[in-house]
Amino acid sequence: MDFAGALSPDHLTFLLEGFWVTVKVAFISIILSFLIGGIVGILRYASIPVVSQVLAVLVETIRNLPLLLIIFFTYFALPEIGIKLDIMYAAIAALTLFESAMLSEIIRSGLKSIEKGQIEAARSSGLTYVQTLNHIILPQALKRMVPPIVSQFISLLKDTSLAVIIALPDLMHNAQIVYAQKDAYIIPIIFTVALMYFIVNYCLSLIARRLEIKQA
């Protein structure tokens, strides 16, 4: 093991560049997933005939597939039907698809957790269904959703590493390039990478926990 050689300033900068890609891809994906998952979650919550059922089947299918398969498929299989995406976009598209399904469930159960009486009270005081959703249900539900959404973001940061199979230049990918130079670098680099993920994710999980305690 050669810790000093493996962790030279050049290597560390290169790893951090990779980590920046990881964070960027994860962040863009979580924002997009929140929007798409939000719409899907609300549509399923509103139980509109046909639409809700179709969405349920889609969400369940995506949630039950390995993310690795979705990433691989987006980059390598879609070009066969004429959809060719750059590595970065393919990674974002795949992660967004998967996370939207996950987030839609979080959002739906957040909405469901608001007591029925609130809807009845709002409706009977003259608000329309959409107004009730906008002014009564969503603001309360959003607050409850924040901790699970932060947890989901942690998963996403970890899952972005799976994009190494399409050569996204993320932390894992750059780590592999560094330790390919020398066998003595492998274990030190893997530990360093683990530590980088750990520090960021652990801080996020502490935030999630604090938010949970604050609400309780």
Add this chain to the structure above:
Amino acid sequence: MLDFTILTENFDIYLEGYKTTIIASLIALVASFLLGTLIAVFRIAPFKPLNWLGTVYVEFIRNIPLLVIVFFFFFGLRFSGPVAGATGLTIYTAAFIAEAIRAGILSVPKGQMEAARSSGLTYGQTMRLIILPQAIKIVIPPLGNQFINLVKNSSILGVVAGLDLMYHADLISSRTYVTFDVYIFVALFYLSLTIPLSLGVGYMEKRLAKSN
């Protein structure tokens, strides 16, 4: 339309991978259940250094990607693909199972422990005979969810030449020069495992909610 001859002509290869995916998931499930239970007990044992060890394990492993763990065994310790994959899956999943089991144990009222201890059982006996059998009921649905995750995560074997579905799909697609159809069938193979499992977990969750 999908070309079903890809499925029929390569069925043996698919099946080979499907078998490995199932076996690796089952081995990792049993092993991570044992390891996870041990860690959960560590976390609540009345002995600080053990608590500390359990907490470090859970917090560290939960916050790093599975891929990093698998690479550690594959590239770092030079395990073979399937072994590195199954070991990585076990270590990773154990952290989540430990949390599920800990939550289950904590849900058993404190009086049970006190009653058992004051009637002369040791701490180990109380855990084994009184607390764990009651906790298991609450723990089963989250364990089911972990098993679903395990089946999905086992696809990581494909990254380290782990002979699973993803790996064999790669063989088929390099033989047939087709990717789209080959991987649609892979998706169906995975769904054939995960959908029944999720329905089962959903059913158990409902039953548990009713019994409370």
